[in-house]
Amino acid sequence: xxxxxxxxxxxxVQEGDSAVIKCTYSDSASNYFPWYKQELGKRPQLIxxxxxxxxxxxxxxxxxxxxxxxxxxxxHITETQPEDSAVYFCAAxxxxxxxxxxxxxxxxxxxxx
Amino acid sequence: xxxxxxxxxxxxxxxGQQVTLSCSPISGHRSVSWYxxxxxxxxxxxxxxxxxxxRNKGNFPGRFSGRQxxxxxxxxxxxxxxxxxxxxxxxxxxxxxxxxxxxxxxxTRLTVL
Numbered sequence: 001x002x003x004x005x006x007x008x009x010x011x012x013v014q015e016g017d018s019a020v021i022k023c024t025y026s027d028s029a030s031n032y033f034p035w036y037k038q039e040l041g042k043r044p045q046l047i048x049x050x051x052x053x054x055x056x057x058x059x060x061x062x063x064x065x066x067x068x069x070x071x072x073x074x075x076h077i078t079e080t081q082p083e084d085s086a087v088y089f090c091a092a093x094x095x096x097x098x099x100x101x102x103x104x105x106x107x108x109x110x111x112x113x
Numbered sequence: 114x115x116x117x118x119x120x121x122x123x124x125x126x127x128x129g130q131q132v133t134l135s136c137s138p139i140s141g142h143r144s145v146s147w148y149x150x151x152x153x154x155x156x157x158x159x160x161x162x163x164x165x166x167x168r169n170k171g172n173f174p175g176r177f178s179g180r181q182x183x184x185x186x187x188x189x190x191x192x193x194x195x196x197x198x199x200x201x202x203x204x205x206x207x208x209x210x211x212x213x214x215x216x217x218x219x220x221t222r223l224t225v226l
Contacts, residue, residue, distance in 0.1 A: 006155075032212035043203065043217040044156070051212075089155060095212045098161055098168025099144060105155040 002027045004092050006104025014112050019077045021107045023090035026071065030092035033066060033073050034101075039086045047088075048075070080111045114139055117206050117218035125224045131192040134221045136204035138185050142216070144209025145187040147179060150201040150220070162187050163209045191223075199225045 003026040013019050025033075031052040036044035050057045050064045050073065057064050061080075066073040073092075077084055087108050093101040118137045126132050138145050147159040158171035162181035179189040185206075191198055201222050205215035 034214065043219055045217070046214045049214065091156075093212045098163060099146065099207070099209070099212060100158060100161060100169040100171075101146065101215065102158060103148070103156040105153065 002030075002092070002094065002100070002102045004090060004102045004104040006090050006107055008107060009105065010108045010110075012110040012112065013080050015080060015082060017080055019075075019080050019084070019109055019111075021075045021088055021090065021109075023073050023075075023092075023104050024071055025073070025092035025102070027092065027094055027102075028071065029094050029096060030071075030102075031095060032093040033064070034091050034093065035064060035075050036089045036091065036103075037086045038089065038106075044089060077109075080109075082111050082113050085109055085111045114141075117204060117216050119202075119204055119218035119221050121221060122219065123222045123224075125226065126194050127226050128194055128196060130194050131190060132194060132223060133188055133190045134202055134204075134223075136187045136189075136206075136218055138187070138204075138206030139216055142206035142208055143185055144207045145181060145185065146205045146207075146215060147187070147189050148203045148205065149173075150203055151199075156203065159189065194225045196225050199223060 034049035148156040
């Protein structure tokens with residue numbers, strides 16, 4: 001069945017450093033790849049997304065890359081700040097007769113001041 | 114616009130009982146998806162509804178069911194509760210016409226004793 005693997009499960013960086021989270025998906029029909037940030041006790045919120053016809057997208061300190069051939073996509077956060085500390089989820093969405101979004105298990109990011 | 118709302122926010126049930134959770138999407142959104150969130154498992158896709166029809170289903174047993182009403186509000190039902198059903202149940206709404214951002218509700222925390 002569909003699966004999204006996410007690594008690492010935990011990531012600790014120093015403030016100002018970069019953080020990279022990597023995901024692999026299994027279903028080649030996936031065509032939409034969102035990233036959500038979930039702070040403790042709060043609901044997940046979209047931070048960036050990319051569609052299958054785009055290889056890279058950037059929004060200020062956040063960027064996402066997609067390699068369709070390898071079925072890999074990654075989140076890059078530069079100049080990390082303590083408020084970036086949260087759990088990040090990647091997801092792969094299939095839109096065939098409806099939407100089915102499969103999430104990775106999450107990465108807990110700690111940014112040390 | 115008002116955000117996605119879920120009721121109740123907390124539930125405590127005992128094994129064997131059944132439970133019904135409710136989700137009201139953002140006005141104008143026709144797609145509602147349900148997820149089960151447990152520590153270490155990320156968000157597991159349950160099902161997606163659009164215009165009162167289930168379009169997609171995840172890999173959960175038949176004890177998990179749902180429905181959607183003409184006003185797009187959705188309910189999910191879990192029958193014969195098991196201890197392992199204890200989780201945060203999140204619903205998310207989107208326009209439903211193309212793959213895009215899902216807006217999450219605050220979730221219902223279900224505890225099965």
